[in-house]
Every structure is written in structure tokens, then in C-alpha cells.
Amino acid sequence: MTMTIIKTEKLCKTFSSGGIQQHVLKNLDISLQEGDFTIIMGSSGSGKSTLLYAMSGMDKPTLGEIDFAGKNLSRLNNDQLAIFRRNNCGFVFQQIHLLDNMSVLDNVLASGLLGNKNRRQTIHKAKEMLMQVGIDEKAWSKFPTQLSGGEAQRVGIVRALINSPRILFADEPTGALNSASSDSVLDVLTDVNRKGQSIVMVTHDIKTAIRGNRILYLRDGVICGDLQLGGYSEQKNAERHEELKTFLAEMGW
Ligand SMILES: Nc1ncnc2c1ncn2[C@@H]1O[C@H](COP(=O)(O)OP(=O)(O)OP(=O)(O)O)[C@@H](O)[C@H]1O
Numbered sequence: 001m002t003m004t005i006i007k008t009e010k011l012c013k014t015f016s017s018g019g020i021q022q023h024v025l026k027n028l029d030i031s032l033q034e035g036d037f038t039i040i041m042g043s044s045g046s047g048k049s050t051l052l053y054a055m056s057g058m059d060k061p062t063l064g065e066i067d068f069a070g071k072n073l074s075r076l077n078n079d080q081l082a083i084f085r086r087n088n089c090g091f092v093f094q095q096i097h098l099l100d101n102m103s104v105l106d107n108v109l110a111s112g113l114l115g116n117k118n119r120r121q122t123i124h125k126a127k128e129m130l131m132q133v134g135i136d137e138k139a140w141s142k143f144p145t146q147l148s149g150g151e152a153q154r155v156g157i158v159r160a161l162i163n164s165p166r167i168l169f170a171d172e173p174t175g176a177l178n179s180a181s182s183d184s185v186l187d188v189l190t191d192v193n194r195k196g197q198s199i200v201m202v203t204h205d206i207k208t209a210i211r212g213n214r215i216l217y218l219r220d221g222v223i224c225g226d227l228q229l230g231g232y233s234e235q236k237n238a239e240r241h242e243e244l245k246t247f248l249a250e251m252g253w
Pocket residue numbers: 015016017022024042043044045046047048049050051
């Protein structure tokens with residue numbers, strides 16, 4: 001039986017500037033299931049990143065409730081939210097933001113050793129996870145500038161997952177990568193999702209989106225489409241592609 005991990009009720013986000021209000025998210029009622037690889041699509045400016053930031057506690061909603069694994073995020077202050085994010089959320093973005101003056105391994109450990117962690121176990125876990133994403137021992141002492149974009153993003157994913165977050169939030173994680181690097185990153189995301197990691201990802205790209213099992217389509221701050229695609233399988237790649245393209249055409253994408 002699947003479990004709801006995030007539930008929003010009448011979630012609204014309004015930005016105000018120069019006396020003008022922009023209602024970016026409008027009364028969203030969304031349920032996300034644990035173990036899902038949920039994709040958020042929609043045209044530019046439809047509110048995808050704003051929704052990702054609200055659901056992950058990176059930003060506060062203007063109105064409405066967000067229940068994240070039984071915790072009401074709307075009731076937390078900024079310090080409580082920061083602790084909640086550290087314990088429950090992993091993030092990967094288009095810009096990778098590894099620390100240039102630290103080695104690959106130290107970049108992962110900088111996150112992994114936050115809090116009261118056992119150093120030896122954390123180092124072991126970091127090395128094991130780096131191996132799993134194809135970053136072998138030779139690369140552990142390299143600096144981020146010595147990595148390809150795809151390698152750097154795979155290190156970024158390990159850094160995001162080192163504290164075993166409930167959800168990995170990804171905002172266009174392959175947006176800056178070439179096709180081969182992008183595939184290597186998507187393979188890692190598919191693999192960790194198959195092992196049970198819940199993922200919520202924003203993307204514009206169909207090839208990226210078919211990795212998900214559920215596609216939410218946002219238009220002008222409202223969810224107007226919800227497609228269940230089933231789990232990713234390479235054999236059914238072409239069929240999934242067609243199904244998603246048809247759905248997006250119906251959405252007016
Ligand atoms: N901090 C902010 N202050 C004011 N307006 C904002 C802020 N963040 C987002 N917006 C506005 O909210 C709208 C939605 O932005 P958002 O980044 O969520 O869209 P998106 O669907 O992710 O777009 P894209 O696909 O282009 O990244 C945009 O018009 C944007 O300018």
C-alpha cells in the first residue's frame with residue numbers, strides 16, 4: 001500500500017512587487033505518494049519551481065497547508081524549517097554548486113557529517129554511494145573543476161542523498177548537461193528511485209520526464225493534468241514517450 005508523503009491543501013503563493021500582486025500558485029490540493037518519482041511540467045512561468053520550493057519548505061506559502069510526512073510545514077518558523085529540510089529533504093539544481101576548494105569526497109562529507117554523525121560510518125557510506133553512481137576512488141580526491149558536468153551532478157546527487165532524505169527534490173538537474181551526461185544522471189535517479197527513494201523533479205524535457213511514474217501538469221498556478229505512467233522501463237521507452245507527448249499535447253504544451 002502506498003503512503004501519502006506530502007499533502008497540500010489550498011496551497012497559494014502570491015508575490016508582490018511595486019504594489020502589484022502575482023498569484024503564482026492557486027489553491028493547490030496535491031497528494032504525493034512515498035516511493036513515487038513525480039514530475040512537474042508546465043510552460044515557463046507556470047509556477048513549477050515555486051511549487052517545488054513550497055513543498056520542500058524552502059519557501060513559505062502565502063496561504064494553505066502543507067503536510068510533509070505528518071509535519072505541518074506552514075506552522076514552522078524559519079529555524080524549524082531549516083532543521084526540517086536538513087533532516088528530510090535533499091536538493092539538486094541545474095547549477096550544481098559544489099564547493100570548488102574541497103575534494104569530491106569532502107563535498108559529500110560536508111553535508112554527511114552535519115549533526116552528530118559517526119565519522120567512520122559516514123565516510124564508508126559516502127564512498128559506497130559515490131561508487132554506486134560511477135564515481136570511483138580515483139576521482140574522490142579531485143576538485144569539482146576537474147569533473148565533467150555529469151560527474152559533478154552525480155556527486156551533487158550523492159551529497160543530496162547522503163543524509164537519507166525522505167524526498168529528493170530536483171529542479172532541472174540535467175538542464176545544463178549534454179546528452180550523454182544527462183543520461184548518466186537520469187540513470188542514477190532511476191536507480192535510486194527503484195531502490196525506494198521518493199523524488200520530485202521539475203523538468204521541461206520529455207526525455208527526462210519519462211523517467212518519472214507520475215506527471216503533474218501546471219498551468220498558470222493550477223494543476224490541470226495528472227498522468228500515471230507506471231515505473232520506467234527502457235523496453236517501453238518509445239511507448240512512454242508517445243503517451244507523454246499525447247498528454248502534453250492535450251495540455252496545450
Ligand atoms: N521570489 C520571487 N519574487 C517575485 N516573483 C517571483 C519570485 N519567484 C518566482 N516569481 C514569479 O513567479 C512566476 C513563476 O515562477 P517559477 O520560477 O515558479 O516558474 P517556472 O514554471 O518554474 O518557470 P521556468 O520554467 O521558466 O523556470 C514567474 O512569473 C516568476 O517571475
